[in-house]
Amino acid sequence: MSLLANTGVLLGKELKTEFRSRELLTTTVVFIIIVLVLFSFTFDPLSDEARRFGSGLLWLAFLFAASLMLQPCFLREQANDTLSALRLSVSDPFAIFLAKLAANTLFLMITELLLLPVFAVMYSVPVLGVLHWLTLVFFLGSLGVSTAGTALSSISAQARMRELLLPLLLLPMLTPILIASTEVTAALLDRSPYVLWKGIGFLVAFDIVFLTALWLFGEYLLEE
Amino acid sequence: MTPRVASPAGIRFENVEKRYAGLYALRRVSLEVAPGECVVLAGRNGSGKTTLLRIAARLVRPSGGNVSYSGESGGEKASDRVRPGFVAHATMVYDELTAEENLLLFARLQGVERPEERVAALLAEVSLTERSKSLVRTFSRGMRQRVAIARALLTAPSAMLLDEPATGLDSQGISWLAGTLRGMRDAGCTLLMSLHGESEISALATRGIRLDAGTVVGDTNAGADMSAVLAGAGE
Numbered sequence: 001m002s003l004l005a006n007t008g009v010l011l012g013k014e015l016k017t018e019f020r021s022r023e024l025l026t027t028t029v030v031f032i033i034i035v036l037v038l039f040s041f042t043f044d045p046l047s048d049e050a051r052r053f054g055s056g057l058l059w060l061a062f063l064f065a066a067s068l069m070l071q072p073c074f075l076r077e078q079a080n081d082t083l084s085a086l087r088l089s090v091s092d093p094f095a096i097f098l099a100k101l102a103a104n105t106l107f108l109m110i111t112e113l114l115l116l117p118v119f120a121v122m123y124s125v126p127v128l129g130v131l132h133w134l135t136l137v138f139f140l141g142s143l144g145v146s147t148a149g150t151a152l153s154s155i156s157a158q159a160r161m162r163e164l165l166l167p168l169l170l171l172p173m174l175t176p177i178l179i180a181s182t183e184v185t186a187a188l189l190d191r192s193p194y195v196l197w198k199g200i201g202f203l204v205a206f207d208i209v210f211l212t213a214l215w216l217f218g219e220y221l222l223e224e
Numbered sequence: 225m226t227p228r229v230a231s232p233a234g235i236r237f238e239n240v241e242k243r244y245a246g247l248y249a250l251r252r253v254s255l256e257v258a259p260g261e262c263v264v265l266a267g268r269n270g271s272g273k274t275t276l277l278r279i280a281a282r283l284v285r286p287s288g289g290n291v292s293y294s295g296e297s298g299g300e301k302a303s304d305r306v307r308p309g310f311v312a313h314a315t316m317v318y319d320e321l322t323a324e325e326n327l328l329l330f331a332r333l334q335g336v337e338r339p340e341e342r343v344a345a346l347l348a349e350v351s352l353t354e355r356s357k358s359l360v361r362t363f364s365r366g367m368r369q370r371v372a373i374a375r376a377l378l379t380a381p382s383a384m385l386l387d388e389p390a391t392g393l394d395s396q397g398i399s400w401l402a403g404t405l406r407g408m409r410d411a412g413c414t415l416l417m418s419l420h421g422e423s424e425i426s427a428l429a430t431r432g433i434r435l436d437a438g439t440v441v442g443d444t445n446a447g448a449d450m451s452a453v454l455a456g457a458g459e
Contacts, residue, residue, distance in 0.1 A: 009332045017320045081314035084283050085375065088310055089333035223285055 003092045010086070010099030017076075018107065024072065028065045028111050033118060035061040040122055050123040055185035058119055059178055063145065066108055066174075067167040070149035073100055074157035083222065093219045097150055101214075104146035105139070112138045130188040133195060137188070140203035141181040147210040148173050154221045177206060232259035232412045233293045233306045233383040235280055240289035242275050242438075249275040250438040252289065257431075259294060259382075262405075262415040264426050266442075266454045267435035273418035274313070276435070277385045280416065281310040293383065307334070308383040309376035313391060315368045316375065319361035323352050323371050326360060331378050346374040351400070365392030373404065384408060386417035390425055398424055422454050429454075 018024055039057045043049050077083035086096050116134065120127045127134060149170055156165040184199035235257040242250040250272045257263050265273045278284040280291055282305075293306035310316075317326045324343060331339035347356045350370040360368060369392050376384065386405075390398050402424040409415055409428055419426050426432075432453040434442035442453040 006333055009329065013318070013321070013329050016325070017318065020320060079314075080319065081312055081316050082318055084278075084281075084310075084312065084314075085316035085330065086333070087283060088281060088307065089330050 003095050003098070006090045006092065006095035007098040007102070010090075010095060011102050014099055014103035015106075018103065024069050024107055025110060028069045028107070029114055031068055032061045032065045032111060032115050035064060036115070036119060036122060050125060051189055051191070052186075054119070054123045054125055055189055056182045058115075058185065059141070059182045061115075062108070062112060062141070063171065063174055063178060065111060066104075066142075066145045066149055067170050069107060069111075070104060070146070070153045070170070071156075071163065071166055073104060073150055073153040075153075075162065078157055087222060093222050094215050096222065097154075097214050097218045101143075101146045101150040104150055105142045108142040108146060109138055112142065125189050127189070130193050133188050133193075134185065137181055137184045137200070137203070140200065140207060141177055144177045144203060144206045144210060145174055147207060147214060148177075151210070151214050151218070151221060154218075177203065180206070231382060232414050233308070234259040234261075234414065235308075235383060235416060236292050236294070237276070237280070238290045238292075240276070240279060240291060241287045242272075242279065242284065243287045248438050250279070250286070253435075253438070253440060254289075255433065255440065255443075257414060257416055259414055260409075260412045261431055262409045262429050263417070263431045263433060264429040264454060265416065265418040265433050265435060266420075267418075271435040272438040273435055274387050275438075277310075277387050277416065277418060278312075281308060281385050283310075306383060307379060307381060308385050309379070309381035311372055311376045311384075311386040311389045313387055315360075315372040317360055317368065317371050320359065322357050322359055323347060323363070323374075324356040326371060327374055327378065330375050334379050336378055342378065346377055349377075349404075350374045366394055366397045369393055369397065370400075373401070381413065383414040383416070386415070388418055388420065390419070390423065401425060402428060419454070422451060426454050 036057070039061070043053070074083065077086070087093060090096060113135070116127055119125065152166055152169045152173070156162045156169065159165050180199045180202040184196045184203070187194050187196040187199070237253050237255040240250055240253045241248070253272070253276065265276065267273050275284065279286050282291070293308070321329065324347065327343040327346060328339055331343055336342050347353045350373060352367065352370055352374070355363070355367065360371060363371070369389070373389065389401060393401060405415060405425060405428055429450065431445040432442070432450045433440060434453045444450055444453050
């Protein structure tokens with residue numbers, strides 16, 4: 001069976017199990033709302049500071065939420081050793097990663113788009129005019145976060161102190177994404193919005209590099 | 225119920241070694257399981273049975289040596305390899321999916337033709353048709369084990385690896401499993417399974433191998449010796 005067909009079947013499973021329980025989405029949305037509210041206490045969210053710092057706070061909240069969301073990605077497969085069943089069934093182990101990172105990207109995007117209006121209202125930042133560009137940045141950023149996060153989740157799931165290990169590995173690795181996404185988002189939330197193509201190019205490059213690395217070395221990450 | 229296996233696969237272990245952080249789980253194990261043979265692996269906890277089976281299933285890479293199946297073309301691609309069925313300690317099915325969804329998932333991943341029909345037939349074979357739409361997390365351990373065995377049978381494999389398959393089964397379940405394995409053995413499927421002690425299932429064996437500390441310490445196909453090997457006489 002082809003890589004894409006296997007990926008499609010596995011993605012269906014990921015979506016079915018999540019939308020049946022809604023555990024990850026609910027927890028993550030609540031977590032981001034709490035973080036955004038707490039951040040808003042640290043300065044006057046209606047001032048110009050909101051435009052200057054808002055995008056950074058938004059992406060920090062997304063990254064913390066992602067580390068929460070990515071944690072169970074491979075841990076769930078350990079309970080009944082279902083990862084072994086998947087490895088025995090797929091013709092290419094990359095399908096397991098592709099399905100998981102596609103599901104994680106989708107869940108992150110849903111969370112981000114749900115939270116955007118809350119952020120816009122709380123921090124008094126208009127977003128409607130640049131919504132399509134913001135969606136693109138969210139997609140590229142989420143794809144990078146999910147790709148790196150899914151790979152690291154497969155490693156941390158097999159380690160001791162796994163709950164601590166993933167954020168410890170993930171957050172430093174995602175610093176380049178945080179910087180680029182924040183800069184592009186800040187430019188879009190500016191009083192005179194503009195598209196920072198350099199930042200978008202960087203995000204695309206980051207995604208391609210990590211996807212290629214995962215395609216080349218993913219099989220070894222799944223080995224016992 | 226079990227279709228005749230067209231070409232049973234033999235399994236060949238050549239000087240297989242496995243080390244975990246300097247500790248040997250297996251030491252230069254060399255074995256040849258003939259096509260259609262039913263072999264029971266016996267031994268105390270930690271003797272290397274599970275490691276040997278997981279290496280045979282290609283879930284664990286050996287530190288040294290090689291495992292091969294007869295009938296393989298020798299290529300590196302997954303499609304070139306024999307895919308044995310594997311039943312492990314854990315059930316290897318999703319608690320959040322129904323029995324039917326679990327089997328359909330693995331059937332589609334493995335490219336089983338007409339997956340719905342195959343899954344319905346297997347659910348009937350493991351007597352779970354009535355509970356096919358129930359989430360696996362609502363099942364007893366014995367019912368989960370039946371789903372696990374149905375999953376391993378999806379592709380009608382030519383070789384089957386079973387790691388203590390009677391775990392969690394009551395006496396009725398063990399009789400059912402023994403009947404299923406007998407059908408597979410008679411259909412020509414090669415069986416390699418680990419068991420603790422003698423049971424209705426071990427009575428199916430045509431050969432018994434005893435492992436101790438990662439090495440083969442007994443290997444027989446004679447009735448009286450078989451009992452001794454399975455029971456661990458002399459230890």
